Amino acid sequence: MTDATHEGAKRHRSLLTVDAQTKKRNAAEARFKVYGMVAILAGLTFLVVLAVSIIRSGLPAFSANMVQVELTLSQEQYAEAEGQLFKTRAYADIFNAAFTAELRERGLTTEFDPESIERIIGQPGATIRSFYRANEDQLGQPVTFNLPTASRIDGYFKGRLLRENVTDSRFLTLADLDLADELKEAGIIQSQFNWTFITGKDSSVDNPGGAGLGASVIGSFAMMLVVLFLSLPIGVAASIYLEEFAPKNRITDLIEVNISNLAAVPSIVFGILGLAVFIQFAHLPQSAPLVGGLVLTLMTLPTIIISTRASLKSVPPSIRDAALGVGASKMQAVFHHVLPLAMPGILTGTIIGLAQALGETAPLLLIGMVGFVAREYPDGLVSAFMDPNSAMPAQIYTWAARSDDAFYEKAWGGIIILLVFLLAMNLLAILLRRRFERRW
């Protein structure tokens, strides 16, 4: 291209000197590198900001300020409380009276009236009632209870609620805060790891201290089981047929286009379909993880079919040819040779599909899994699938919509737990791929 002997010496080019055009090209390359780095840096910044804000807002949900108090409930008190309509209120009254008496005996410096105690302690009634109902032999003996403080007191100790923002109201007065401070100093109120948040069920707006994610984790798990056991066999069977056996013609082309389209359908559409088909037509129970699982199966199927077909395609034809060459039938070639080699890809696709389904809220909205769903833990396999339950993302959504800051904090905490599950699933996908992957 460049020859030095050609007429004009002006146009002489040397490999050793950099001419304008080369400079320009080099500059373009350098610029592109910078663009790339900026893009990555921007992405990383967003990731860090997101992670920091989630952790900062969510970590407080994992601790709780608890009150440790010893209570002795007599047989008569138990019988009287059980005889009322509003039993938990009766237990709370007994508890508050006992606690007030104990504090009076200790001789606190802060003057307080019994109503302060009521505002500092959250909702102790349900915990105490369920304990004594299960352990009637403990009546008459001292039992130490570990009870959450009211959400405003908890928020005060966590810095969510500032003293200067408190005006005396029926929910909280400044005198309550003085008393709470003294109790904290005396070690009666202690900050502990919040097990209720991990193991509990949803609670009403009035009782943020009792709210937990545990029941909805079970709900999510039941749904994932349904999704796994339906979408994996159906998805794999469909893709093997389409990829290996089906003739290539207009109909299969049409099906292929439709699967790709289905993968892009907004998830809420599957929710509407689920409501119409599973609940209104098939009369399956509302708010049940079974129905949630079925709806999410519909949503996950296209993802699994597409990834399975891709991994079947990536198995070299030479494997099939060799198997057929030594006399294997088409089915033997597929099941003995192609499928095992495609398995890592199929599993990865399935796990990614499941992770996607795990984080899905929109379709659950329509089948009644979003709302106040606070059932006890399911007492068996059937009840785990058929009884109303929530799911992790649905629970987080519900909490975020409540007026109390304490629930907002729990929503962030729930996001952390959900992310841990998602990271674990993605890690599993990566490990499986690493372990079984073969390069050709």
Next chain:
Amino acid sequence: MSKLTITTSAAAILALTAGAAVARDNVQIAGSSTVLPYASIVAELFGDNTDFPTPVVESGGSSSGLARFCEGVGENTIDIANASRAIREREIETCAANGVTDIIEVRIGYDGIVFASQIDGPAFTAFTPSDWFLALAENIVVDGAIVANPNITWADVNADLPAVEIAAFIPGTKHGTREVFEENVLLQGCEDTGQMAAMMEAGLSEDDAEAACMAVRTDGKSVDIDGDYTETLARIDANTNGIGVFGLAFYENNTDKLKVATMGGVAPSTATIASGDYPVSRPLFFYIKKAHIGVIPGLKEYAQFFMADEIAGPNGPLANYGLVSDPELAEVQATIENETVMGGGM
């Protein structure tokens, strides 16, 4: 085969599970997001205090709750619809057409609608219905001619109000709160300012004038919030000049972020609402499908528990959360006890 696969697989699953479909043992509730906190408090207490499972309470708005309520009778429909307004004639007709004929109406109590803004924002401390009508109406009458609302700042409306741009966040049309807002604030303001009379003079019929009074401007000064109050709060947080419409209970739980304005000179509180002095309050309801009583375990018990003196009375947890309890609680209790349906039938 995608669609075929999916439908056949769905059919197979249904065939498998249809036989196993167990009877529902929990009460299923849906409806107003204003009633939701109260309903969830009662649902939790009901689960804690009785041997029945905790009912499931869904949100979504009064209209969508009543629409689901009227879908029909049977285990796959909801048992109770929560509503922040009374059921409409049209909805009763829909219900009847779908076989839901016997409906028990239960009035839970009253809720106040308050007008609140950012605690550090401009000094919105006193409003009248007239201010809100002039600020939010789509058209108003100026010199005998109906023109598009020219008011841009609150000071244009009333010289006593801060001179900041109008930015109101009001409940969307599917909320029961909207109806109360339209009737007790906009229509009231329309009449107070003499605008309604002026509109009729300008040639509108009475019905048209009334509709024009309640038409809200669509130029972005007023924003419909279709979600719940948390969304309104978020909008107010982001907009110093914003004013939102909230329930009294929600406001009382967020006094550190919001400041409330008086309406017509009366400050909202449970006392002024119970006495009827505060002009913008509305009754809250839930509706029970009578056909489900005795079929769904715990349905009647839930309603009885909800309206018991200990729960819905003036010293109960609902009043503590912000509900103004019904002075005629005993009558409501009798309605549930006798399963008295609407329209006088049995």
